Amino acid sequence: MARIDIQRRFDWDLFVTRYWNRRPVLYQATGASPFEDADAFDAALGASRGAMAPPTAIEARTDVQFTIDKGQPVQPGPWLPRDTDGSLDGYDARLAATLGSRRYALIISLLHSHGFGLWSRERAFFSELWRRVGIPLSGGITTLFHGNYEHSPVGVHLDRFTTFLFCLRGRKRMRFWAKRPWSMPVTTLVDYAPYLEKSFTAEVGPGDILYWPASYHHVGESAGEGVATSVNVGIPITGHQTRDDVEDLLNAGHGHAPRARDAARSPPLVRGILDGEGILSRELPVALRLAANTLREITHDTRTQANIRTLWLNRLSSGGFEPSPPPARRRVLKDTDVLHGNKAFPILVEKTGAGWCCSANGKALHVSGPRQPVNKLVATLNTAREVPVSELLHPFPSRGALPHRVLESLPATRAGMRRMLENLLTFRAIHVIGSSRGK
Structure with missing residues (x-):
């Protein structure tokens, strides 16, 4: 019987040489894990707010799944983390008082998009892997698994991604098969006792x-009676395949081709793909119609290259984990505010058409104007030295105020560059550390 390798020291070079895309390995108590309980709880709160929003709200998300024993409540809101819980421990205590001996599972996909602390630690950790194997062409995924469930609700399965599991709390057991142990034409198996x-x-x-x-x-x-928490990070090892999108569309999340009786349970974007007789509709489902419209927009001759460059800069500045968390609240910058950037994760700048694209922490903004002063401003921020806003804006002409409407491209004027700095501040790419008044 196969056994898993156990290492007591985490070393990226050894990992890439011996284990990357080859075989499993367990690193025990190395102190290398980037994740913390508080960051995981904060990200879970962000995901829960989106899950409880009305389906038509712009912030509505479907990243959260909650199960009790082997069922899913129609309204998961009462079972999701709340601000008043204060921590994962507080959340567990509230559920224990309500659920008693019943088992539960909280699963949150795209966890990194809901909490900046968790996302930034994750990006820093995996940047060392990207130095050795290259950044993935399509983004990584981050999933929270939390609860006292007996086993993963989906059962035995095969992922499209090579996976890291980071255990935060409790104990968990992962069971592996080097080859698929069953011969039936199914992709997942909940009752795997015979194997x-x-x-x-x-x-x-x-x-x-x-x-x-x-x-x-x-x-x-489950490896015990208590609650366990882990963060799983899936890394794509090949480019995203179109057939995966088609498979997702047809499977509609059920692990088999859709049937007429599944229509009511299908996600809204693919609902209506089959008629009452189970025949494929002549009209494109919403998911494909939206994708086709988006493709037409971004492949317009005058925009294609700019869009490709912007997407790639965002992939680089996000460290391969997209989407990055939402921007912070905007604040007005004064001339006396002192800023500094992040030398380890600099703001990226590249020419796009007639202007410039600046990307930081997975988010982009566009600037029109001469190259030299814009590049100098960004280069100064990327040194991480402390610099007043007035010094950064001095090279730019003062003429021209920003209109009230949001601009697609910011002009290289003092007003435009001040807005650019304010945007970078909301991206958390730069920070205000004080005032130059009195210096």
């Missing part, structure tokens, strides 16, 4: 890091 003999396991505790390649079938299990 236990062909599996091997790894038990993880707080601070441990577990890695496995995409070729291994696996399932997460």
Whole structure:
């Protein structure tokens, strides 16, 4: 029977040489994990707010799944994290008082898009991997698994991504099969007891890091009576395949081709793909219609290259984890405010058409005007030295105020560059550290 390698020291060079896309490995108590309980709770709160918003609201998200035993409540709101819980411990205590002995699972996909603290630590950690293997052409995914569930609700399955599991709290067992243990034409299996003999396991505790390649079938299990929390990070090892989108569309999240009786349970964007007889509709489903419209817009001759460059700069500045968390609240910058940037993760600038694209922390803004002063402003911020706003804006002409309407491209004037700095501040790419008044 296969056994998993155990390492006591985390070393990226050894990992890439020996384990990357080859075989699983467990790193025990190395102190290398980037994730903290408080950041995970903060991100879970952000995801829960979107999940509880009305379906038509702009902030509505479908990243959250909650199960009780083997069922899903129609309205998950009462079971999701709240500000009043204060922490994961407070959240667990509230659920324990309500659910008693019933088991539950909170699963949040795209966790990195809901909390800046978690996202920034994750980006810094994986930047060392990208130095060695290159940044993925399509973004990584981050998923929170929290609860006292018996095993992963989906059962034994195979991911499209090579995966890192970071254990935060409690204990969890991952069970692996080097090859698919069943022969039935299904992609997942909840009742896998007949195949236990062909599996091997790894038990993880707080601070441990577990890695496995995409070729291994696996399932997460409870390794005790308490609540366990882990953050899983999936890294694509090949470019995103169009067939994956088509498969998702047709499967509609059920693990098989859709049938007429599944129509009511299908996600809104793909609902109506089949008629009452189970025949494919002549009209494109909403998901494909929206995709086709977007493709027409971004492939217009005058915009294609600019859009491609912007998307790639955002991929680079986000560290491969998109979408990045939403911007912070805007504040007006005064001339006396002192700013500094982030030398480790600089603002990226590249020419796009007649102007310039600046990308920071996965978000872009566009500037029109001469190259030299714009590049100098960004280069100064990227040194991370402390500099007043007045010094940064001095090279730019004062003529021309910004109109009230939001501009697609900011002019290289003092007003335009002040707005650019304010945007970068909302992106959390720069920080205000004080005032130059009195110096």
